[in-house]
Amino acid sequence: MYATEYNTIITGQTGGEGVRVPAPRPPVDSNDVTEALDHRPQAVRTARHAAQAVLDEWQVASDAVLLVVSELVTNAVEHAAPPLALHLHRERTGSRVWVGVTDGGPVETEGTRTTSRADDEHGPTIVDTLAETHGTRTHPSGTTHWARIAA
Template sequence: MYAIARHRLAMARRPIAARTAAGALRHEGDRSEVLEHRPEAASSARRTTQAAMKRWRVDTDTTESVTLIVSELVTNAIEHADPPFALHLRRETQGGAIWVGVTDGGQANSEGAWTISCSEDEHGRGLAIIDTLADSHGIRTHRNGTTTHWARLTT
């Protein structure tokens, strides 16, 4: 069963490039990383994100916003979705917008341990944070059953 899930994730990892005004597909320096289904995955995703932002010479404020969005998306995937997980980072060549996505195995049958252990007022702010920081965000459900939660920020 895990082999099937990995195959579904590989299919979902096919590049989704940002479109320029002329309609051509353009992006640079794509970065994708498979993440483990563990709380430590958020920390790993933050490190990967910060390294990509540094490589792309993104300013500090944008780097902090992108890193926070990635942390929220990964945490949501760990708490609410089935594995496997992957982080995707993309920078558009024209305009320099940053696109981030977290692909997961789809909705889990039960909530994660952290969500279950918290009172109602201790969780549930992640999407509000993403909505505040991102220019746009959404969900893409793939034919293979995986789901990508994404956000786009203009630099």
């Protein structure tokens, strides 16, 4: 796993605070984790297990974080190009976890479905409900969808 460097501040999101958006870098401390994922349906399970291991290490119990990880990775597998990476950041103040999923950006043809079409509509609602704030950042290497969750 790799750490995550936050090099861009986005302001004006729900919650009013600036939100840092990641750029991968070598590990510095255990509050920042990035894991590359295979761009396939099994990535959802892999990401959930990786997030659970990190949360256990951080001694943070949060089903909300795991649900948001699942939704963001599912969205990336179904609607975006590779590569795919999961970013987790434990904020030093407060009890919040920042989750980011970086993908290669949108594609013209959807990828392999990991959910039924009926479930497709619930993902954005789940993230919106569970996250204090969330958003999207487009950058030269793709797109990062992120959420900040109270844990």
